[in-house]
Amino acid sequence: MPTFTADQLKNLGFGIFKAAGASDEEAEMVSQHLVNANLAGHDSHGVIRITAYVTMIKVGYKPYGYLCKIVPGSQIEIVRETETTALIDGHWGFGQVIAAKAMEIAIEKARKNGIGAVGVLHCNHIGRVGEYSMMAAEQGMIGISMCNSGRLVAPFGSMDRIMSTNPIAVAIPSGSKRPFLLDMATSVHAEGKVRVRRNRGESLPDGWLIDKEGTPSNNPEDLYAGGALLPLGRDIGYKGFGLAMIVDLLGGALTGHGCTSGEEYVGGNGTFMMAIKIDNFVDQEKFRSRVDELIRNVKNSRKAPDVEEILIPGEPEINSREERLAEGIFVSDKTWEDIKKTAKELEVDAEKLIK
């Protein structure tokens, strides 16, 4: 399994996306996003995506039965706008570029007017949602991001795929360089976690999955044969189901991207983002000291048996980042071979890009 530095992978992604037709800005933003996901430990959202994105540029890709194409060079269009809100048509450019621009607009509106909320339609895969919420936290704001996607998850009490794993990410700045970041699928787990187990030939724990006939299953293959992931909460799955509906309605219905099961939906991520200016409520320093106090109280509480350290949401990602910046990022042989092949088809040499 080869190991790379973040810079190497960044150059790799940049070079390949450029060769595939992306602008400098697009290649820069998307490759940085993917490397950041690897650094955070979320390899399912990292450079493994390079190959799929190039396919989406060249011929399109059908992860959920819809033909998803990335149109390099697309410009976002602001469809509706007020002092506090914007609706943005992404015109099917790179999801990461559209989403980052949407959050920049939300942050700018929040800076001027206290709160900014931005909806995005016609947007490809935006990657790791937490990344956008973190943009707000880095500006001393509360950041909220969420998006829908293709059919994967059954409503509570149903055995059909109606919604997606519909993640929600909320970032809140603390007094240190370790902000709070909850970045979670509203299903039991994200699809990536099922894929990882499938690739390893492992079975799934109880409560993740039903097969296409609605029977509980431990076989990851069943998800790819028409089965469905279950909503967060299992026997109280109406909670995860409810959260998923909120994401579908804000990301899909409010934006016009379409709810996952809706007639308008044709793939990609209907996205909703928000930034909230803390200073309108309380002085920034005071707020941060209160956040630190809660983090301290949580971390210093009595640990449950077999728990080594109580982790704050976002901590595993920050720990992974520090570790991988120091020790490098492992990429599986299969992923590396795929990337090399993709590069070759674009007539660039992956080995040279990582020199």
Place this chain on the structure above:
Amino acid sequence: MPTFTADQLKNLGFGIFKAAGASDEEAEMVSQHLVNANLAGHDSHGVIRITAYVTMIKVGYKPYGYLCKIVPGSQIEIVRETETTALIDGHWGFGQVIAAKAMEIAIEKARKNGIGAVGVLHCNHIGRVGEYSMMAAEQGMIGISMCNSGRLVAPFGSMDRIMSTNPIAVAIPSGSKRPFLLDMATSVHAEGKVRVRRNRGESLPDGWLIDKEGTPSNNPEDLYAGGALLPLGRDIGYKGFGLAMIVDLLGGALTGHGCTSGEEYVGGNGTFMMAIKIDNFVDQEKFRSRVDELIRNVKNSRKAPDVEEILIPGEPEINSREERLAEGIFVSDKTWEDIKKTAKELEVDAEKLIK
């Protein structure tokens, strides 16, 4: 078990609160809120609270070790305000009155400026959180409400009570008179559900509770002997834990009410509310038709075994309301006796109030 009409219980609450020193407005709002909770099927937040609220007015009440007093006649004070945000000091008036006024302000700001967000400190028990989100939905907006409270819930990986059940409620209007309403504790269940099982002498299902030594327990008494409720998600309880931290930080840290485990916290509900104007993103009718489409797709999907009907969040409450408006509201003998005793101590006749 006596049965009452909503109007009877409303008059009962109104008369008792008036006798306890509440203004007409306060008695009206609080009694209506409690009856609405009964109608919605949430008896734990209904007229059963009359006795506790009167105690809180007269001598104070220590549900979590803090002396909580309700100060009738308190006026809310706007501490900070912008076009889109407000921070409100409730000065320890009736929680329901403060919270409703806060949501009215959020709605008004959203009407004018697209979004309104209001934080509330020094606020007593606000009751059923979903009620406030519904105020926004009734105005054709998306309503979000959340609050913290006293120590009850262990962080994921901890065995100490650090947070509360920290509910989040989101209401989204549909094309019918049945809006979407998710109103959920971020713990496995709200405390009221444990109390109900305790009162019935029943044991708890696995995964709800740990005792004060951190051992999983099925005995509801253990919660009241220093144990803790577990966060939503159980083995993936970092999700419920993360949601609870968000509520604690928005309700407690952003407002200055104090996070549950923080030094500033002295009881009550640190509250955060938001209203979002739909029309800034998409025309109201179009949005509602998309919501209806999702609801239809969910309800018409294949039902899991033993499921009679797939319910949308908020539906059980609406069904209960219709049923109880028609058939009346059952009140337990114990609650009715307590209310009569409370009334008598205030020199009013409960029997007369329900005539």
